[in-house]
Amino acid sequence: MTRARTFKRRPKPMAIRVMTHVAGILVALLFLAPIVWAVLATFKSKAESGRPPLPPWPTEGVSLANYRALDDFGAGLLHYTGNSVFVSVATALITVVVSVLAGYGFSRFRFPWKSSLFVIVLATMMVPFQSIVTPLFLILAWLGLQNTLGGLVLIYVTLQLPFSVFMMRNAFDAVPAEIAEAARIDGVRGFRLLIFVLGPLVLPGVASVGLIAFLNAWNEFLAALIFLTDQDKYTLPVLMTAVRSGRFGAIDWGAVQAGVTLMMIPCLALFLTLQGYYIRGLTAGAVK
């Protein structure tokens, strides 16, 4: 294939190939620059953080003062990071459990109204969450879940469901029917069939669903802003807007960038290690 191509096509001159890469590298640097700039600037001293970040790296000695300043805010950095981790991990776990069960149910069973119920689950995607926040606020209050991290988790899980159930149903559909039939003949049915036979076969789908649920919950802002009213309950994005509004009028930009760095690092690390699952989930979700 490649040989046939190079045979037919005139090889591009060296100069053009070099120019393409020079342009590519410049654009890539443009995409990377804001992230790198922010991360490097967090290690500046307090005095240096108030000045423009030129150059981006610390020139007066590396310091962790910005992270310490952020830690002094409210109940401490560990507390708020804990809130964010709890919300994201719980969202990922519950999303995986609920969507694996539902995907299995939709893929392997026949019952009345199955397709209409499937459409209702997918319809969640058509009505954007931003337009139903007002009633959600009241429903959480009725359930006694207003201003709780648990209530936020349930809403995040619901937001993830259309994509996740769709993804898991397709994963179960892709398992050859013969495998399930063979297990059935051996007497493995129902829940045991799901856990021991089919489960291992749909693990890649589970990884995509869990990863995307985690990242979306970690980064979500509007629901957290509306549904969490106590400062103790804040997740990192809401906390950081509070830090940004500043105390006594002065904004501590160093602390803000320290927070931004803390929020970005898990996303970047997870993406770089599990890139394949992320892109697969994204393209599968996009083709809906």
Add this chain to the structure above:
Amino acid sequence: MTDQLPPIANKVRKRRKRKPEWAGLLYIAPALALVTVFFVLPVVMIVWMSFYNWPLMGAHRWIGFGNYLALWRDHGYWNALGFTFRYTIFATVGLLGVGLALALFVEKPRPGVGLYRTVFFLPVVIGFASASLLWTWLCNVDSGLFTPLAQKLGLIASPVNLLASFDTAFWSVTLMVIWKMSGFYMIILMSGLQSIPADFHEAARIDGATDWQRFRFITVPLIRRPLALALILSVTGSMLAFDQFYIILAGGPQNQTVTAVYWIFNQSFVSFRLGYGAALSVVLLGILLVLSLIQLRLLKDPEAKR
């Protein structure tokens, strides 16, 4: 599919078809419960609430179409919608343009292409809140990057506060969104580009088609579906923009950058007029529905009609 199965399996399948398997409902029950409580119920409620005067404290009162009449005269809302449309147009053109350019660049296998794809996609995975806070700092006139850098390079004589006037503020936010999201559209369009058989381009090349002609008459028609999908995602996402305008600009300067969702947020959760906020949401939902229907027509292949 069924023909290939051995006769016994076939029989099993047929028998199962007649008898409903209620256990399936048990498996989908948790998902259904969540969707009912946190999606179906709120959708019904939003319509119901929009006919009430509904303060946070105290009793709610039926006022018929009162909220919709008030909404009709609410200049703030129509201005916000107008601004949201404007933002949607510029953001969508920018996102699809840059996304397509990046997709064309990273589509063909060449050395280092995986690295390019990863780098262009990186801003997508960081959240909108992080990206907005980062950009607020970069745009700051005293402690940020853009103004001092432009001054050092001699592009401007005196400091310019990017976030103080409408045009510069608008473009700062729109550029942030293009930086953050174009990698996403790159991936969607790239999968479309890669599905075009290489022979098509070879044949056109042999027939003497120029690069532009091949792009216009082969590439564009064949990535119609991913392009339409990208369009729908970008229009819907931009019509619902909130985080970046709330965090970077707080609606300023002079409340000129309040988006539709931002206005609903203010009415519902700052002024606590929950019924009125519901009516505003119903109107926004209607607009989104109409926009999606128009775009779904674009998704349809005109060739299919012939």
